[in-house]
Amino acid sequence: MQTTTLSFANLHNHGELFANLLRARRKSFIVRNNWDLPEAMGMEFDQYDTPASRWVAVHDFGRVYAGIRLTPTTARVGIYSYMIRDAQLGLLDSIPSNLLYEEAPVAENVWESSRVFVAHDTPQKLRRVVHLHLIEEMTKAARDLGATRVLGLIPANWPRWAKRRGLDAEAAGPVMHIDGIDNQVVSINLAEKMH
Numbered sequence: 735m736q737t738t739t740l741s742f743a744n745l746h747n748h749g750e751l752f753a754n755l756l757r758a759r760r761k762s763f764i765v766r767n768n769w770d771l772p773e774a775m776g777m778e779f780d781q782y783d784t785p786a787s788r789w790v791a792v793h794d795f796g797r798v799y800a801g802i803r804l805t806p807t808t809a810r811v812g813i814y815s816y817m818i819r820d821a822q823l824g825l826l827d828s829i830p831s832n833l834l835y836e837e838a839p840v841a842e843n844v845w846e847s848s849r850v851f852v853a854h855d856t857p858q859k860l861r862r863v864v865h866l867h868l869i870e871e872m873t874k875a876a877r878d879l880g881a882t883r884v885l886g887l888i889p890a891n892w893p894r895w896a897k898r899r900g901l902d903a904e905a906a907g908p909v910m911h912i913d914g915i916d917n918q919v920v921s922i923n924l925a926e927k928m929h
Contacts, residue, residue, distance in 0.1 A: 735794045735863065737871035739878075742785040751798075753777060755791045758798035762851040769913055770828075781814045782848065788875055792867045799856045800868040803849040804876055804884070807840050816846040818885055818919060833887065833919050834907040845876050847886035847922075869899045873924060882925040890916040902926065 738748060745752050756777035763769045764778055771778050786809040792800040805816045814820055819838035821829035856864055876884050885906060896903040907919035 735792065735799070735860075735867060737867045738791050738793065739871060739875040740789040740791060741787075750796065751791055751793060752789065754793070754796060754798045755789055755801050756783075758801060758853050759849055759851060762853060763849070766854050767913060767915075781811060782809075782817055784809065784811055786811075788879065790868060790871045790875055792864050792871070798853060799860065799864045800852040801849065802847050802868060802872045804872065804879070804881075805846045805848065806842070806879070807838070807844045807846060807885070808842060815840070817848050818846055818887055821887075829887070829912060830910055832908070833910060836906070839883075839885070843880055843882040845879060845881040845884050847872060847876075847884050847888075850886060850888055865895070866899060869901065873901075873922075877924055882923070884922040884924060885919060886922065887917055887919050890918040892918065892920055896920075896922075 738751060740748060740752050756779055760773055760776060760778035764771055764773055772780055782803065782805050786806055788804040790802040790804065791798055807816055807819065809816055813825065818833065820826050821833055822831050822838045824831045852861060852864055890909045892903065902923040903920050905918055906921040909916050909918045
C-alpha cells in the first residue's frame with residue numbers, strides 16, 4: 735500500500751493516479767452518496783480542484799482506497815475561495831452557512847481538508863490501515879505546506895477515531911445533517927507536530 739500527495743507540479747510522475755482518485759471520488763460521492771456534483775469522463779471534480787490544491791491518495795496497483803483534498807484558505811478562483819468559507823458566505827446551496835462557530839479564517843498557515851473518503855469497496859480488514867495512512871499523509875503534507883491547522887467538514891463521528899490517530903482535534907462548528915449524514919467542521923491543530 736502506498737500514500738502519495740499529488741500536486742499539479744508532480745501529476746506527470748504518477749500516471750493515472752490523479753484520474754483514478756477523481757474516479758474513486760465519483761464512486762464515493764456521486765454513485766454511493768447520490769450527491770449532485772460535477773462530473774466528466776467518469777470523474778468527480780469541482781471549483782476547488784485547482785493548482786493551489788493538493789490531493790492525498792492511498793493506493794495500490796492502480797486502485798485508490800482513500801483520498802483527501804487539501805486547499806489553502808488563501809485560495810481564490812473567481813468568487814470562490816475554499817469550501818467551508820464559501821459555505822459560510824452563502825455561496826454553496828448544499829452546505830448551511832452556520833457551519834462554523836467563528837468567521838472562516840484566511841491565513842497562510844491554515845489549510846482546508848475536503849472530499850475525504852475511504853472507498854466503499856475497501857475490504858474491512860484494510861480499512862483501519864487505510865485510514866491511518868490517509869491521516870498520516872494528510873498531516874505530513876499539510877505540515878510540509880506550512881500548515882499549523884487544518885479545517886475539515888467531516889462525519890460527526892470523528893471523536894471516536896481522532897485520538898486513536900493521534901490528532902489534536904476539536905469541534906469548530908455545530909453538528910449538521912447534510913445529505914443524510916451528520917457532519918461537523920473540525921479544527922486539527924498541527925502546531926505541536928511541526929519540526
